[in-house]
Amino acid sequence: MxxxxxxxxxFMLIGQALAGNSAADNWTLVSSNGAYxxxxxxxxxxxxxxxxxxxxxxxxLILKTDSPPPDKTLPVKIRIDRGPKESGWLTFxxxxxxxxxxxxxxxxxxxxxxxxxxxxxxTMTIYFDFQVSGGKTISKKVPFSLKGFTVALNDLLIAxxxxxxxxxxxxxxxxDRELYCLLTTNISIQAMQYRLKxxxxxxxxxxxxxxGYSFIDHNFGELVEQVYNIPKKQLPYVxxxxxxxxxxxxxxxxxxxxxx
Numbered sequence: 001m002x003x004x005x006x007x008x009x010x011f012m013l014i015g016q017a018l019a020g021n022s023a024a025d026n027w028t029l030v031s032s033n034g035a036y037x038x039x040x041x042x043x044x045x046x047x048x049x050x051x052x053x054x055x056x057x058x059x060x061l062i063l064k065t066d067s068p069p070p071d072k073t074l075p076v077k078i079r080i081d082r083g084p085k086e087s088g089w090l091t092f093x094x095x096x097x098x099x100x101x102x103x104x105x106x107x108x109x110x111x112x113x114x115x116x117x118x119x120x121x122x123t124m125t126i127y128f129d130f131q132v133s134g135g136k137t138i139s140k141k142v143p144f145s146l147k148g149f150t151v152a153l154n155d156l157l158i159a160x161x162x163x164x165x166x167x168x169x170x171x172x173x174x175x176d177r178e179l180y181c182l183l184t185t186n187i188s189i190q191a192m193q194y195r196l197k198x199x200x201x202x203x204x205x206x207x208x209x210x211x212g213y214s215f216i217d218h219n220f221g222e223l224v225e226q227v228y229n230i231p232k233k234q235l236p237y238v239x240x241x242x243x244x245x246x247x248x249x250x251x252x253x254x255x256x257x258x259x260x
């Protein structure tokens with residue numbers, strides 16, 4: 001599956017996932033009616049979205065404009081950081097009073113290449129010509145920050161794989177393994193973050209709230225202890241950027257639910 005390819009990219013590039021290094025992440029996970037996507041908004045209120053449809057990555061651009069929509073596909077150039085500009089197309093999807101929604105058309109090879117560059121990148125810039133009110137055509141240069149992209153992509157991959165990040169929903173749908181791996185991964189990430197800040201093992205046991213699920217909380221101390229047994233130099237610089245890797249590793253382990 002194509003999402004698995006994206007997960008593999010995360011595994012290979014996680015050491016250089018600079019997009020997750022900022023405390024002020026610019027990307028967020030959004031859900032509606034069971035669907036998930038991640039998005040960012042730039043200083044001009046243009047939006048960039050990444051989602052999956054039928055296992056294929058989709059990249060959408062929402063332009064803040066009241067100009068008429070394009071009547072044909074538009075050529076586009078995309079650049080990550082200082083890399084080369086690569087070609088694609090913009091296909092118009094929907095016109096709103098102050099927005100035009102277009103899809104960035106790329107082949108599968110280009111999508112995989114861009115996702116890998118976005119995981120490790122800092123800025124994505126989109127170049128195209130756009131017609132404004134009055135019939136005048138102007139050249140547009142639309143930059144987007146990639147800070148927080150890797151972290152948000154981790155959550156998107158997990159949400160798409162298991163159906164929801166809501167523990168109550170997972171419990172209702174009898175996804176015990178998924179619930180266990182999601183919550184234990186969250187505990188491990190929080191423990192890593194506290195350890196990186198210099199907190200002691202004993203303090204962290206009180207700083208991280210327990211889940212309320214006995215089959216997880218029974219092993220709470222052991223989960224935190226595992227984090228403190230990792231050599232400090234091997235701790236990820238941004239633990240949240242390794243969430244999908246950690247979650248996937250948990251899902252591969254033998255599991256027997258012991259919910260009360």
